Amino acid sequence: MRFLLLSLLALSASGCVSWQPIASSAALACDAADIHISQAESGQLLDRWQASCRGMVYLCSVPAGLDNYPALCELQPTQRATRVVPLSE
Numbered sequence: 686m687r688f689l690l691l692s693l694l695a696l697s698a699s700g701c702v703s704w705q706p707i708a709s710s711a712a713l714a715c716d717a718a719d720i721h722i723s724q725a726e727s728g729q730l731l732d733r734w735q736a737s738c739r740g741m742v743y744l745c746s747v748p749a750g751l752d753n754y755p756a757l758c759e760l761q762p763t764q765r766a767t768r769v770v771p772l773s774e
Contacts (some may be wrong), residue, residue, distance in 0.1 A: 704752040709736040709745045712758035731749075 691697060691771060706717035706724060715738035725734035733746040745758040 689718055704747070705734050705736065705756070708752070708754065708756040709734075709738075709743070709758055712745065712756050713743060714739045715739060 703722055703725075704720045708722040709720055709722075710717040713736060719738055721737040723735045723737070726732070730749055730751060732747045732749055732751075733744065736743045736745045736756075741759045743754040743758040744761055747754045747756050762764075
């Protein structure tokens with residue numbers, strides 16, 4: 686019982702874990718920990734978000750309210766994720 690309470694306390698302190706990386710991981714062939722989520726929005730029919738992995742950006746979606754459903758993701762051909770590299774002095 687003590688472990689359960691400590692676990693719940695730790696989760697509430699760290700915030701909720703986003704379900705989108707898990708839903709996107711199979712479609713992107715990336716580990717959920719390597720996926721960055723942005724522009725998430727919920728609609729009446731679809732939940733949509735952008736997922737970035739290995740320098741590529743995808744538009745992903747699932748039917749609204751189905752958090753455990755595998756996402757359908759499409760590569761966004763005109764966008765690439767950018768990484769800021771500091772200039773050497």
